[in-house]
Amino acid sequence: MSKANERRQGMSSVRTSGPVLGGMLLLLAVWFGWNSYAQWRQDAVAQGLEQARDRAVQDVGQAMATQASGLDAVLKQPPVIAALAGGDALAAASAIRERFKGAEDVQVLPGDLAAAYANPKDFGYARLSLLESAQVADRAQVRVVRDAKQVRLGVAAAVRLGGQPAVAYARLPLLRLTGPLDAIAAPDSAYLAVRQGSYNVAQQGDVALADVAETLARPLGNSGLRVAAAVPQGDSGPLGLGTVGCAIVAALLLIIAVLLVLASRGQVALPRRRVANQSSVDEPTFSQSLQHDASVASEARALDAEASPAPPALVPAVQVAAEMFRAYDIRGVVGKDLNPGVAALIGQAIGSVMQAQGLRDVVVGRDGRLSGPELSNGLIEGLRRAGCNVTDIGLAPTPVVYFGAYELRAGSCVAVTGSHNPPDYNGFKIVIGGETLSGAAIAELHQRINEGRLHTAATPGELEQRDIGDAYIQRIADDVQLDRPIKVVVDAGNGVAGEIAPRLLEAIGAEVVPLYCDIDGSFPNHHPDPSEPHNLNDLVKMVQRFDADIGVAFDGDADRLGVVTKEGAMVFPDRLLMLFAADVLQRNPGALVIYDVKCTGKLSDYVLRNGGSPLMWKTGHSLIKSKMRETDAELAGEMSGHFFFKERWYGFDDGIYAAARLLEILAQREQTPSEVLDALPESVSTPEIKVPVEGDAHALVAQFVARAQTGEESPFESARLSTIDGLRADFIDGWGLVRASNTTPILVLRFEADSEAALQRIRTLFRNELQTLLPEHPLAF
Template identity: 50%
Template sequence: MKKLDPSLFKAYDIRGVAGDNLTTEVVEQVGLVLGTLAFEQGVPALCVGRDGRLSSPELAEALIRGIAGAGTDVYDIGMEPTPVLYFATHYFKTGSGVAVTGSHNPSRDNGLKMMMGGRTLFGAMIQDIRRRVEQEDWRRGCGKGRVERKDAETPYFEKIVGDISLCRPMKVMLDTGNGVTGPLAMRLYRKIGCSVTGLFTEIDGHFPHHHPDPSKPANLQDLIAELRNSDAEVGLAFDGDGDRLGVVTKDGEIIYPDRQMMLFSEDILKKHPGSQIIYDVKCTRRLVDWIREHGGRPVISRTGHSFVKARLHETNAPLAGEMSGHLFFNDGRWPGFDDGLYAGARLLEILSRSSNPSAVLHALPTAQNTPELQIPMAEGENKKFVQRIQEELHFPDAVDEIRIDGLRVEWKDGFALARASNTTPVVVVRLEGDTVQALDRIKKVFGEALRRISPDIKLPF
């Protein structure tokens, strides 16, 4: 059996350090397994795309070699945002594909996001890929699959342009963080009727200006500063591979994705009354109330784009989203995958109905809360710590204790969450209170509880 680093095989993707534990050899072997799975499931071809990281071309070549080596055809769409890869699996009717991307991780990292037969691979399915690589359980020597270059960007571009209708021209500033979305985003938003200013739109795998992760406030500071001094009405930011969206108002307020979902759910529920709306455990309680007030049914999910997507398909909900910025439109206009570029276009469509977009965004309900906070730990220790939290902590004064993903404790005036990240060795914490006093109390109560589990823990709040 082959010796693999088990930490490569995450809950909803394969991810590691390129050239270290994520080598071309490993990726080619994963390709062999994926090509074999495609054969076993009657999938004729796999779409393959890659982001703009320095290691992505070499890893994509290795992946394609493996898939074709198992006798499965490959549709190579080249360097494109991950949503374009997802779109390709629909457009070319394979339902199957792999994005070579490190997403929002550090520049040396890279990985694989995988779909097969219309399903996103996650959890036990990814562990089965690991098992099959270790046991060399793949087809080989049955004839090579064909590798064909395909243009997925043009039909993707045309689909969005044909779907989005702005009520008036808008002025928007984009920060693509030197990720793969830059050139496409600039063309796309201009085509739908916007005057566009771009920051860091050149694709550069070194990420020289700031890290492409809009969920971190520090990565939005350039956009906030430039937006204030421009005539742009709103700022949009994207992560390294384009499947997540960040939003900033004219005066610099960050509108986190759970508040973005309020606008999207209100808009969608007008045409789909009574529908379920999926949100993840990190989202504000205000979103839950908002969905109910607008005639929808809120449904909580584990965090992780694969878990949210699976829940979306189980329920056929018209909208799903998570706090990190993955937003899924499944309302008949878009085919249910997470796409930061499309989500940004849908947001502009809604905001174009107003002469003051910032006022619309400011009016969304909010609470006193923290952004996503992180407690770094050794690899694997975060999951052990959270398991102890789930088993040992109880709060008699709480309204509810939700354990589908870590521990989310609900009080009448706020909540506290601690969960293990599925991509990095950290415990993710988020806290919210209806007032400053409520948030301070929840921080104190939850912090003391976490210290009972680990007295030496360094809390970020």
């Protein structure tokens, strides 16, 4: 065939296929162009919302400061000073109200707040908290309170009434706070709210976005209020391209389409290239054109990343950090490690494991953390994507989630919880087929995600929403009842136990005084960790103030229990385990009782004397539950406050149930609760000592163990050594422990002895040996 004929054939091919290819490329250009425009609009909405949120923080904060300074100014006026000095509370309140414009009511209350403490539920916990804060602050404090059965703005300041400490309190219309928000115009498709705890003080926009509004939340100083915001989650562009990338690809496709159409009409000549030993000119096939477009898209994606980086808070990147997958659970920092996209992948990985085991039903619940709703929704999406049927029980303590797996016969469950960690943490505790995941099983989830071994069902699993809180309370109350009333203060630490724990303890016959029982994922009063003695200070004060018999505290998700006596003593969990063991062994002689390596050395003898079989095991709620299943133990406990009752219960760790069993035992005794608890064997001991370290804490402990086992040269020669979890050295007059935490880069130590001198000797021995391994790390324990 001549070259002229080949050219004529090529031109004929272009005339025939050019318009078709041009039309297809034009459609692709329109598609990419529309995606560029949609993402530009999304970015504009997000930017507008952030500006509205920041303005709301400024304006609402200024409104609060105005009310606080207003009360402070009124209190400095001579007539008010004179009225307060006169000691007449009513006259002083009247003088303040006359001068504090807009006040609906003013009270001057004695500093002991006796009326409030007499009935805090009717008085209002938020109002009581405001008055307490005002007493220790140097200026007026502002809070949203419930007063006169309505939500109002409360302002309070410390004063002297007749020379005695007192508090001036003013009730104002809520409009004083919400007015500035009403004046702010947020984008219609977005959501903006002022929140205190889990309560929406005011909100505007699309309320369907309320559950995902905490990602962009900003606090209003130290008031406990915050401004929450959210925009609809937009889809990423094709091939992962952003605004600029889509625009570049659209422009290139449009140019190519126009050239093809013009070439088909003979109005422009397509460039030709000659290839050696080849008589014809190669025209790009449609497949080659698409490959070229993909290459262009890749380059455009790089340009887009430079020109318009997507805000991580608004368009979270789905990247799963390996360090979140811990020994007992999955845990990470929200916004950094965790977002709804990551939660969905984790849910799909869990669902994939379930499908491999022939399981489909799973219960999901979440604690009170602010990020809980959006992470729970993401998790459920992933589980359903894997074909699992999900029962969502909503806001619930982790033990109630475990209970749901049994009660609803699902056998599997996931609790969305950050446990006792700071507010910006969250995570997942996972049970599949009745087995709590730990160690390699949790690491396997990360491997599945990394390798893409995720099951996608042809049809998504079903979703059902249920509330099982009443069933949980009824199940326990049917079995546990107090022989006599016991007055107990319940400190929920603003965690998820705040709603259900007081109800349960009242249902079994206790008189309950709640403390920090309003669920607030920002944990404004103290860290939700009852294993730290300083977190129990307020509980001790409340027990003494209300003349209660005992005080109990829970961690953030209520699977751990802390206890204090009327005298202010913290009762360590290992001593509580003695009490529980004696009770269980009365009905189950010879039963196995498991305890972790951090527990008192007196526990083993105590269990033996009461007819039981003691077994020391590794620390970790997942590991303890696994050992219970293996050994058929009736009871287990950890120094951290996890208690596991198989006798009369299901064998999972449940701080609320443990509190009920504790009150049941105390109510059966003739002695006071303090006398019963004081009678338990006790040594001189330390709480858990945590030493942060750099590098591999487990490797450091392994070196410590090797040095301790060197034989006659070892200072631990006279001790009985246990290496099931770190090193525990039991001497004739006491013991010491060092182990690596499985959740954070720290060493955990604890010491116990028969005397202070022996305690210091063992403590010094461990410190000296550890100092040898950490010569540049000062050790203060």
